[in-house]
Amino acid sequence: MSSHKDNEIKGSILFLEKEKAYREILALILERKPKTAKELASIKREICKKYSLDDFPRNSEILEVAAEEERKEILYILVKKPSRTLSGVAVVAVMTEPRPCPHGKCTMCPGGPEENSPQSYTGFEPAAMRGRMYNYDPFDQVKARIQQLDSIGHNTSKIDLIIMGGTFPASPLEYQESFIKGCLDGVIDQKTNTINESIQLAESSKKRCIGITVETRPDTCSLENLKQSLNWGVTRVEVGVQIANDGVYNRINRGHTVKDVTHAFKWLRDLGLKVTAHVMVGLPGIDWKEELNDFKLLMKDPRFIPDELKIYPLMLMENTKLFEEYKEGKYEPLTFDETVKRVAEYKLNTLPSIRIKRVLRDIPAPRIFAGPKKSDLREYAQRHIESLGKKCQCIRCREVGHQQIKGIYPSEKDIELIHREYDASDGKEIFISYEDTSQDIILGFLRLRHPSQDIVIDEVKENPFSIIRELHVYGAVVGVGEQSDMRVNWQHRGYGTKLIDEAIELSKSNGSELLLVTSGIGVREYYAKRGFDKLLPYMARKI
Structure with missing residues (x-):
């Protein structure tokens, strides 16, 4: 009993010493105004040595001891990954429970209920792992992600909610409504009885949901589904276009046609929804010249022209049909250098009214058998563009x-x-x-x-x-x-x-x-x- 009491006292003293040290670090940041991570680390090292601290304090721990006014002054150096909120909103991504695609499976597609992950995900992406950690509960996922962003200094007053997990609109309507309600409840930090109550409270809550995005396939973009999504507050739909080529669609067992894509784009636009196209680099059944021409078609043909792009070079993964084709010599993945050059060409042909939201899937390298594994692919493509004396005109590259x-x-x-x-x-x-x-x-x-x-x-x-x-x-x-x-x-x-x-x-x-x-x-x-x-x-x- 005495030993337990002694440990409690020692723990309290250690906590107070740490808090005192963190306050000193804070004071030195305010005084010296470090401009680089190296200068910040020097301040931390100085105080850790003074107080004989074994653990280097995290930025979030320094933020925790700061008063509101102090917090505003030090965010510039303590916020991790400032790009997460540079565009004016805090993105909160959540994952739906594992469900199969209605059409079956594309040859390159990983995951699915049989692997305990949403289809097209490996289950080891950060958002997928958070989803599994919280048993795919939308309220818990949203609340935890907001708390995480808050702890590392991001302003979460304007939240752009992204619902991931494959073909969400193909889920039963009851599940869709329940999931979106849970997400909104997480934003307002209050569990409600109905989705209408959630929406009403979210209109004037302290944290505002400024938009909701869902992912889907072109052939599930029915007018009925899209109108229902609008009623729940959806503002953007990400469509798995991959490429505008029926021959490739057949080759990869895509299960829809180019006509489905054009119908989806028209309905989305006429309903006032934003359109994000997922496009893939290096798909089988097509050479580079034809692939680039198909991408240019997406940019110039009035049937297409999305508002945003996510560019996903093909990553070859085990336990996929395409992996079996690779072992049989029927498919050869791109090298990293080939991928860089192709992504650069995609960027150079993107219109100035289109935003490239992402380059490369957020899949851990050990899960990728072949294909691009370096997470900074965008930077490699950017450097290649600069070496050509050219510039990407997409919105993201020009954002203030x-x-x-x-x-x-x-x-x-x-x-x-x-x-x-x-x-x-x-x-x-x-x-x-x-x-x-x-x-x-x-x-x-x-x-x-x-x-x-x-x-x-x-x-x-x-x-x-x-x-x-x-x-x-x-x-x-x-x-x-x-x-x-x-x-x-x-x-x-x-x-x-x-x-x-x-x-x-x-x-x-x-x-x-x-x-x-x-x-x-x-x-x-x-x-x-x-x-x-x-x-x-x-x-x-x-x-």
């Missing part, structure tokens, strides 16, 4: 937050309003943006659609309308109602309102009487302050 990391800041005098118009899915798209044209930096943008004649939105059948599919102003996250740092942040400085005003004028000139917005649940209040009313699942304004 990513430029500021390099010490490049926009100049107010060079900021211009830019219009890029193009035909897409039998309608007209206008990409409106504020850009520093001298340095090619994008501060924010709006996607306006004048839809096709095939009206799919029942709520506005009698009114000519246009629809804002996306509004985004870049910069590190600024909390709801907070003011931005004028040098490094471009949110909450009026650019969003100016972009909306421009969309109103363009819609009027197109003959529209109504302007709709596909608004994230947590952004409805923002639009209400700008003259929009609820016409659920949209916000609407007469013009």
